[in-house]
Amino acid sequence: MKPPILASTALLLLLGAATSAKAENPEHLRQFLDTGRCRNCDLSYVNLAREDLSNADLVGANLRGANLNSANLSNVDFSNANLQDADLNRSILTGAILQGTNLRGTILANQNIGTSRDRQGWGRQTQQNQGRGRWRSRSPRNRTDDSSDRPRNRTDDYQGSNYQTYETELRRIYKEVTNSDDISRRDLREYGQSLAQGQSLRQIRREIIQSPEGRAAINRVYRDLLGRDLDDSGLRTWTDYLNRGRAMTELRREIIQSPEARAALNRVYRELLGRDLDDSGLRTWTTYLNRGRSIRDVYREVANSPEVSARR
Known part of the structure; x- marks a missing residue:
């Protein structure tokens, strides 16, 4: 028998544009809902708020902008996944693996982080679950009376085993x-x-x-x-x-290309060589600055150049 999927999310698939789900690859979403496993797949901007995704395998998945608000993400393997700009507010992350995960812009408020599980042990459990139909979707919203499932604000979690990820x-x-x-x-x-x-x-x-x-x-x-x-x-x-x-580093490159930076190089040329900066010199010293050097370094290099020696 086909494993059950998240009923609310399945309805989103049927309704298409009439819903808030915006997964860029619906086939990947179906695969995930059927198996609980979707490695290196595209689930960007998917809406799985408040769903129970515990023990899922999302290694390398693209979850950019995903709505995982209040979701049960315990023991989910997010290794090397992209969670940029995703909403994990009030999610349960107990035992989740976040090694190599992109968390830039991720909303990380009021999670229950708890302790990490051993990655090898988790992997063995995942392999046992695959092909046996043991992955099931269990919505936290159906268990609102169970206080143990409610996310908590736990400052001490940032001193626990998941602290390294956030550090x-x-x-x-x-x-x-x-x-x-x-x-x-x-x-x-x-x-x-x-x-x-x-x-x-x-x-x-x-x-x-x-x-x-x-x-x-x-x-x-x-x-x-x-x-x-x-x-x-x-x-x-x-x-x-x-x-x-x-x-x-990008800011530095922008300033190197600015008119004021060129004017600074030109002042060095005027002072030491008695002439304006030419295109060849501009290319040479722009490359030099882009390697992490300073205008003072340029001054010293030009001061020791054969052209300056010839002027003496």
Whole structure:
């Protein structure tokens, strides 16, 4: 007999455009509902809010923008899955495997995280379930009287076995925004507590951008490439740029290509060579700056060039 599927989600498939489900690959969704297994498949923007998906195998799946609000995700294997911008608010993540998962922009508020299960043991159980019709959909909404299924706000979960996953994400965000690995243990702890209290990774990212460390990172780029400090106008421009999901490395490349950066290179040429920067020099030193060097490094290189020696 065919294993039962989630009745509410099956109805979504039948109604098509009349529903809120927007899975880009309906066949993948059917496969998942029938088997509880959908590796490397496309379930982007699917609506599985409040459903019981426990023990599912979603390794490498694309769940970008998925609505998993209040879903039971206990023991789900999300290894290397894409959960960017997904809604996991109030979901149950006890024992879920999140190794290598993309959690950028994921709403992670009020989850019950609990403890991780051994990955090898979970894999053996999954293999036993496959082909036996043992995966079943059990909606949490049908068990509202069972308080043990209700998600809880647990700050202490960020000190448990799943803490490493969130620490990795926080370090990645900090590196992306500041181009530095020097996030303090105190900041990691405070941002982890903010996540536990309902903030999303997207909100944490904005906090880091607005922090003194975020401003200092932009100022370092200005000093390195333009030879001056960041002004208020530049702060507004580049803070907005980072808030649109861009990284500090991209910001640096944008400034290198700017008219002001070219003017800074031209000043070096005028001072040391007595002439304006030409196209060949622009290409050479733009490439040089893109390798992480500064305008001061350019100055030293030009000062030691044969052309400067010939002018003496």
